[in-house]
Amino acid sequence: MLAFLNGISQSLDAYLVLSGLLFAIGTFGFLARRNAISMLMSIELMLNAVNLAIISFGAFSTSLRESASVIALIVIAAAAAEATIGLAIVIAIFRNKKTPLVDEYDAMRD
Amino acid sequence: MHLLLGTLLAATSTAAPTAAADPGIYGTLIPLIPLLPILGFAFTALFGRRLQARGGRWAAELVPVGIVVAVWVIAMMVVVPALQHAEPFGEHGLDVKLWTWIPAGNFTVDLGFHVDALTAALLIVVTTIGMLVHIYSIGYMAHDPGTWRFFAYLNLFMFSMLVLVLANSWLLVFAGWELVGLSSYSLIGFWYPKRSAALAAKKAFIVNRVGDVGFALGIMAIWVNTGTMNIQESLRILIEKPAAELVIPLGIVALLVFCGAAGKSAQFPLHVWLPDAMEGPTPVSALIHAATMVNAGVYLVARANPLFSHAQETMVVVAAIGIFTAILAASIAFTQTDIKRVLAYSTLSQLGYMFAALGVGAYIAAIFHLMAHGFFKGLLFLGSGSVIHAVDGEQNMNRMGGLWRKIPITHWTMLIGTIAIAGIPPLAGFFSKDEILSEAFKSGFAWVWAIGLVVAVMTAFYMWRLMGKTFYGESHVDPHVEPKIHESPWTMTLPLILLAIPSVFIGLFLGLPFGDSRISQWLDPIFRESEEYLHGTPSEFQLFGIDGALILISVACATLGLVIGIWLFGAFRARGRQATVDGIVASSPATRFLYRASLNKWWFDELNDLLFIRIGGRLAAFLWWFDRTIVDGAVNGIGRLTRDAGGGLRRIQTGRVQNYALGIAIGLIVMVGSFLLIVGQPR
Numbered sequence: 011m012l013a014f015l016n017g018i019s020q021s022l023d024a025y026l027v028l029s030g031l032l033f034a035i036g037t038f039g040f041l042a043r044r045n046a047i048s049m050l051m052s053i054e055l056m057l058n059a060v061n062l063a064i065i066s067f068g069a070f071s072t073s074l075r076e077s078a079s080v081i082a083l084i085v086i087a088a089a090a091a092e093a094t095i096g097l098a099i100v101i102a103i104f105r106n107k108k109t110p111l112v113d114e115y116d117a118m119r120d
Numbered sequence: 121m122h123l124l125l126g127t128l129l130a131a132t133s134t135a136a137p138t139a140a141a142d143p144g145i146y147g148t149l150i151p152l153i154p155l156l157p158i159l160g161f162a163f164t165a166l167f168g169r170r171l172q173a174r175g176g177r178w179a180a181e182l183v184p185v186g187i188v189v190a191v192w193v194i195a196m197m198v199v200v201p202a203l204q205h206a207e208p209f210g211e212h213g214l215d216v217k218l219w220t221w222i223p224a225g226n227f228t229v230d231l232g233f234h235v236d237a238l239t240a241a242l243l244i245v246v247t248t249i250g251m252l253v254h255i256y257s258i259g260y261m262a263h264d265p266g267t268w269r270f271f272a273y274l275n276l277f278m279f280s281m282l283v284l285v286l287a288n289s290w291l292l293v294f295a296g297w298e299l300v301g302l303s304s305y306s307l308i309g310f311w312y313p314k315r316s317a318a319l320a321a322k323k324a325f326i327v328n329r330v331g332d333v334g335f336a337l338g339i340m341a342i343w344v345n346t347g348t349m350n351i352q353e354s355l356r357i358l359i360e361k362p363a364a365e366l367v368i369p370l371g372i373v374a375l376l377v378f379c380g381a382a383g384k385s386a387q388f389p390l391h392v393w394l395p396d397a398m399e400g401p402t403p404v405s406a407l408i409h410a411a412t413m414v415n416a417g418v419y420l421v422a423r424a425n426p427l428f429s430h431a432q433e434t435m436v437v438v439a440a441i442g443i444f445t446a447i448l449a450a451s452i453a454f455t456q457t458d459i460k461r462v463l464a465y466s467t468l469s470q471l472g473y474m475f476a477a478l479g480v481g482a483y484i485a486a487i488f489h490l491m492a493h494g495f496f497k498g499l500l501f502l503g504s505g506s507v508i509h510a511v512d513g514e515q516n517m518n519r520m521g522g523l524w525r526k527i528p529i530t531h532w533t534m535l536i537g538t539i540a541i542a543g544i545p546p547l548a549g550f551f552s553k554d555e556i557l558s559e560a561f562k563s564g565f566a567w568v569w570a571i572g573l574v575v576a577v578m579t580a581f582y583m584w585r586l587m588g589k590t591f592y593g594e595s596h597v598d599p600h601v602e603p604k605i606h607e608s609p610w611t612m613t614l615p616l617i618l619l620a621i622p623s624v625f626i627g628l629f630l631g632l633p634f635g636d637s638r639i640s641q642w643l644d645p646i647f648r649e650s651e652e653y654l655h656g657t658p659s660e661f662q663l664f665g666i667d668g669a670l671i672l673i674s675v676a677c678a679t680l681g682l683v684i685g686i687w688l689f690g691a692f693r694a695r696g697r698q699a700t701v702d703g704i705v706a707s708s709p710a711t712r713f714l715y716r717a718s719l720n721k722w723w724f725d726e727l728n729d730l731l732f733i734r735i736g737g738r739l740a741a742f743l744w745w746f747d748r749t750i751v752d753g754a755v756n757g758i759g760r761l762t763r764d765a766g767g768g769l770r771r772i773q774t775g776r777v778q779n780y781a782l783g784i785a786i787g788l789i790v791m792v793g794s795f796l797l798i799v800g801q802p803r
Binding site for chain 2: 037040041044049112113115116117118
């Protein structure tokens, strides 16, 4: 276990950069993809990027270790719930509109 | 209120205050005086049409006429003790409070009546002439399909006028004031399908409004100064309070009240409505526009005499406007050809006399002239109505003439009225007019006296012109009408005779003995303080001194006017000299100008047309434009701006999730970026 830990980077910045990259990819996906399912997946990606950042902080700062784990678990739970509701909505709209493409969804305009 | 009245009466009588304040039977009789006519109005207005359709005119006339006779009887029962200052009236009158009308914190107004000698004097005129005019109208309106409506309005007018005269608070006076205006409007426009009548009614109403605004402001000023609406109380406070403590100076208060009086009594420059008001039926002209309603202004100023006496600048204005109206109206009466219009201008002129009297502080003389004028002018108007009735509705005097033998009762009674108004002793007009003139002279208003004498000559002259053109000389009556000329029915001639009697005797009755006449005994308690404040203790009457000389001068003037009139317009069999009249008019440019000025009423209607219709209309049009463009424009502009801004902003609401998300992302980047740039400078 410790050997595994030794193999990984000892730099916090590396994790944060990774987290930032993941978040940027998620944001790009959310803005650029037209498919509602893909957008939901992008949201998951962003949430996980945030989770990664939280865990990294927890790992490098002893005072945050327990709290970080708890926060990460809560984020995972929230992400799961959000995914459920999001999928449900998407399916409901899909049944109405017969399309998964979000640029056809303009009912909010009026 | 009761406390105050109690102390007031206790000061003047020996009886206990509580006993003195008890109105006894008069507590019932006085409210009945205005109550009966309003009931008559309600009854006739509701059932009159059906009664007239089923039972004929008499059925519809019975209630309103009967009620007015009853009111006259009740009024006389009140008037006689009130004039003699008997208990419970006393010298300062009796207050009958009915109930608290407006209880609103500091502001309470009691609804009640106040009867003193001044009220009583007005009650005599209003109820007597009112009753006679009601009787006269039975004959005069006999051919009109709307008789019931006419009598309903007449009863409404009686109610309004009696409320005005009896009221004990300014607010109630104002209510009566507006009600007489309303009934006057309805009666001038009684023949409303006639366009001129409808217009005249409107004119009377609007011109009166101008004065009423002043009166309303005056009442508010009185309230601001005194905090009470009760007439007696507020007048006492007004004169007792030091001038520095008054919010609004007395002069202005008096001027505002006079505004209202000038409107109702048709004084210059608000005189234009009265001649046009002759479009109404003649009984209305006699009752409202000669004998009662137009006197309301005189009554108002006389009622407010303490206020006016302590505002002497305003008194001069009142005197000047009064005497100016007198001479202006007399000059117009010279050339008018409509018999009723001559009388209307004569009324204006006589009202001007009354205001001149009020202005010089001769209050008793003003009320004396009011009473005398009420009777003889009522007589003259009813007489003119009888003439018009006889010649089948013709009002132009140039198409009358030679009527004196055909309608003798009308002629003789009108002759009495003419001599009375001219001021020949011993008829009514002599006593009252002479008292006004001599009071003016003795109070130092020599200019009022001098103009008044000129007006006296003019009055006698134009009245004889009316008589000459109507009754004497050759007949110019339409040949188709000529054979049908007939004396009026007894319902019309009886009031004429009944009014001729006081026209002859009321002067002798009220005006003698000189110096301590009956009317001054009656009215003295009301005006004593004011007259003493103005003139000090009155001097003894000198029949073989100044007073006798003044009487001689005024009689000479009246006689002069009559003699010129008889010379030019004839009498009985004597022919008039129409050629001489035309010759005088055409003799020089000045006389031609005066003739045209008089004929065109000094162009006051044209002036008003220019000032208020043309210029005022332009101003109103500009204001309308301003309101529409600037005011409405600003409001609508703000509305349009908001709407258009919303419409523009609406475009960015695409409804697409990704656009919103892009906004959030950009916002996040901007926020984080600026945070990093400003706060989180990398170390």
